[in-house]
Amino acid sequence: MSLFPPTREEALARIALVRPAEYARTRNALNGAVTQLSPYITHGFVSLPEMLEGVRSQHTVNSQDKFLFELGWREYYRHVWQHRGDGIFESLHEGVLPDAAYSNEIPFDILHACTGVAAIDMAVSTLYTTGYLHNHARMWLASYMVHLRKVHWRVGADWLYGHLLDGDLASNHLSWQWVAGTGSNKPYLFNAENVARFAPEAWHSSGSVIDTTYEVLDRMARRALPAKGQAQTLSNSIEIPALMSSPSTSLNIRTPNSNVAKGRDVWLVHPWSLGELPADLPKDSLVIGIFVSDFHRNWPWDEKRWLFVQSRMAELTSECWYGDRLSIELALQEAKQVGGVSEAHIAAWLPSSGMYRSQPALFPNVERRCDSFSKWWQLVSK
Numbered sequence: 558m559s560l561f562p563p564t565r566e567e568a569l570a571r572i573a574l575v576r577p578a579e580y581a582r583t584r585n586a587l588n589g590a591v592t593q594l595s596p597y598i599t600h601g602f603v604s605l606p607e608m609l610e611g612v613r614s615q616h617t618v619n620s621q622d623k624f625l626f627e628l629g630w631r632e633y634y635r636h637v638w639q640h641r642g643d644g645i646f647e648s649l650h651e652g653v654l655p656d657a658a659y660s661n662e663i664p665f666d667i668l669h670a671c672t673g674v675a676a677i678d679m680a681v682s683t684l685y686t687t688g689y690l691h692n693h694a695r696m697w698l699a700s701y702m703v704h705l706r707k708v709h710w711r712v713g714a715d716w717l718y719g720h721l722l723d724g725d726l727a728s729n730h731l732s733w734q735w736v737a738g739t740g741s742n743k744p745y746l747f748n749a750e751n752v753a754r755f756a757p758e759a760w761h762s763s764g765s766v767i768d769t770t771y772e773v774l775d776r777m778a779r780r781a782l783p784a785k786g787q788a789q790t791l792s793n794s795i796e797i798p799a800l801m802s803s804p805s806t807s808l809n810i811r812t813p814n815s816n817v818a819k820g821r822d823v824w825l826v827h828p829w830s831l832g833e834l835p836a837d838l839p840k841d842s843l844v845i846g847i848f849v850s851d852f853h854r855n856w857p858w859d860e861k862r863w864l865f866v867q868s869r870m871a872e873l874t875s876e877c878w879y880g881d882r883l884s885i886e887l888a889l890q891e892a893k894q895v896g897g898v899s900e901a902h903i904a905a906w907l908p909s910s911g912m913y914r915s916q917p918a919l920f921p922n923v924e925r926r927c928d929s930f931s932k933w934w935q936l937v938s939k
């Protein structure tokens with residue numbers, strides 16, 4: 558069974574299990590008290606305010622709490638995306654080396670989890686099997702790829718995005734930039750000792766390239782030469798799950814159809830708004846689930862994620878469409894009115910005739926762009 562059942566009940570059950578004090582104490586460990594709520598948050602099963610309210614109903618959470626601080630990182634990355642737009646897909650500033658020093662290809666042994674560095678092979682195989690990685694494992698994987706193997710952060714970020722159930726363009730791409738040093742003022746480096754401190758034994762990487770000091774790692778990061786990988790013929794290599802730019806046809810998906818929507822009050826749901834339907838929808842509203850191909854062509858997902866999203870969408874409505882922006886817009890032209898929730902991944906592709914509510918946020922909107930999390934945090938956590 559999947560580690561992430563695609564239901565709202567599961568998300569609420571996980572919220573009820575959050576223990577902020579234990580979270581603060583243990584969150585850096587792979588078996589620490591992290592919430593594993595990210596797939597549900599990314600896809601809007603629950604909103605951040607709803608999540609915090611659920612936790613606060615049982616625990617005290619103040620503005621200095623680590624748990625709140627981490628939720629802050631998610632909203633901060635949204636803030637950066639809102640201000641920089643597609644600029645987040647390019648290096649925000651020069652990193653350790655010029656962009657051209659990094660490769661646009663991910664080496665075979667990383668993709669197939671046979672680098673011989675246990676922490677990296679465990680991270681890749683866990684990612685492919687579950688669609689989830691602990692934050693520390695994401696940092697190790699990104700750091701190894703960028704600083705030791707000289708893979709350009711953007712290439713790594715695109716690859717990871719496709720395999721995560723919680724793939725979020727802002728959190729993912731900006732976290733890669735933070736690790737790479739193009740979105741922060743120094744590269745993030747880690748060694749075997751750090752892995753041994755925070756991960757179970759199967760991840761320990763003594764005797765590998767990362768079993769060294771931070772001084773050596775820093776020199777390696779600043780040198781254009783990639784660290785050696787493994788030959789391509791290792792027998793323990795694993796398959797890469799295929800990425801798909803359209804939904805799985807095993808769940809009822811149709812092409813946009815104007816006959817269905819004609820004269821109706823339509824409420825759109827999409828992959829980033831899979832929470833409860835609003836209580837104030839007009840009676841007899843028609844709920845339509847949409848997948849906009851313009852987005853998915855650029856950002857394919859693996860099958861686990863499609864099934865996660867489609868299963869929840871099927872709970873909300875039996876009318877699910879897959880089509881390009883124009884065909885969805887045309888099919889909704891004669892609807893009485895169209896509404897839904899806007900979200901940054903899909904905002905540009907929603908039918909222009911609709912009236913959209915914004916996603917509830919945890920912190921106040923900051924008009925002026927903040928280039929550092931701490932400045933932003935000072936403003937929002939007052």
Ligand SMILES: Cc1cc2nc3c(=O)[nH]c(=O)nc-3n(C[C@H](O)[C@H](O)[C@H](O)COP(=O)(O)OP(=O)(O)OC[C@H]3O[C@@H](n4cnc5c(N)ncnc54)[C@H](O)[C@@H]3O)c2cc1C
Nearest residue numbers: 591592593594595627630631692695723724725728729732
């Ligand atoms: C290279 C890299 C790629 C990442 N890609 C993504 C991504 O695509 N989607 C994504 O949601 N997060 C991403 N993160 C951030 C973080 O790793 C995940 O949010 C977290 O691991 C999710 O697990 P959790 O729900 O158990 O987190 P918890 O530790 O339980 O945190 C609770 C929630 O707070 C938020 N959060 C926690 N830490 C961070 C953080 N550092 N940055 C942003 N939000 C955070 C998430 O919404 C998370 O669900 C990435 C981090 C790195 C280093």
